Amino acid sequence: MSTNAREAQEFLRLFKCVVDTGADVLVPFTKNKLLTSYNGNFERFLDDKKHELFHLWHSKRLLCCACPPAGCILKRTGHMDNWIFKKMYDDSGYEEGGHITRKNGKVEQLCVHKYVTRNIGIHELDIIALSFLLRNLANLLPNETTALDTIRTNRSMICHAYSTNCFNMALLNKAWSELDTALVDLTDPSYKGVIKKQIKYLRMVELEKEEITELMTNVEEAIKVSVFLKQVLDRPLKHL
Template sequence: MSTNTPEERELLRLYKCVVDTGTDVLTAFAKYKLLPTYNGNFKQYLNDKKHELFHLWKSRKLLCCECPPVGCNHKRTGHMPTWIFQKLYDDTGPEERTHIVRNNRTIVQVCLHKYVSRNIAIHELDFSTILFLLRNLGVLSQNETASLDLITTTRSQICQAYSMNSFTMAFLNTTWTKLENALVDLVDPPFKRIIRNDIKQLREADLKKERITELMKNVEEVKLIVSIFKDNALNILLK
């Protein structure tokens, strides 16, 4: 993208809003939804949710040493890509060989102790990882789900715009309004005015050349992540 037209520059401002403001809002929202009983300790949360997250990553047919004798009892609401699981856990833990069960030569049960929670804070996670945790482990209202859907759709549309014609200014203005309302819906009342002011300043900002280059690089990275998610979803449907 050349960023020569007002529409192209506005598109980058929108993307910056989703990446910067959107990630900040999503992180605060995730702390509120996922960590209230863990005193904000994300590592403790990962330790507690490891069994559930493992089965979101691996098939329910593959058991682990924490599964009851009747089999996995966790509802598989989605599929976690390997790269997300590896951001949260490493595989350097003390594996107990007696926890590994084989049927002929096929492993049917693994040792969950092999996977150790990484020392990472929730604010260090990327947009896609936080979104996955919220959608699969968070208890969300219908309005909260709708807001997350709109933010995700906007982010995807902006990235796809770099391989098609730019949107009209009328469409971009409408998208700004919808995105702002969705972000504001996810923050506590005392911070709603702050978020609106931040978005207003961002819409009036003059993006520097270096920042444009950085944003465009980020867009390409997001496009790759989106394509991975689509491929994983297609593979699940074909199984």
């Protein structure tokens, strides 16, 4: 892939903005929306929300041992991808046999204790995972939802690109404009000016050879991960 073309250089700057500035904005935004009552402790949050997240992940409408007798009705704006759940939990926990019920040979209830919270910080999640948690578990204002969707859409477009020069300048400029607005919208008021300056700097900076090499490596890795995840997610999930 050539990095001399204007479009390729602009693509790399945009990639850096989405990955670096996106994390600078979304991690504190998510902490503020989801972790305030947990004193910022993400593991405590995951322990507390395991039942809800389990049902957001599980593709079948099954009960679990944490469900109330009347059944479980949870807000659900989308199905959690397999890799997101496994990033936060592993299946090394003790599974109580008595918590699993079957009727006519068909499983009706699972044991949620099988899934154990991983030792993970919220900063270790990417934009897609953070976005899912926010959309399903946070009370978002309409403009926050719009901004979040804009960031996620542009992140997906950029990180799923098949090369650094597959987009024309018109599309890249549109992405810059959308990201500028969305990222600033989700930034704490006292830091909005800082983020605007950071985005402006990224649009103008002349990338050095070493940074281009590093960004190219990151882009190629993102493309590989995207292809791998697509292959994984195309397979039917097996939770039992």
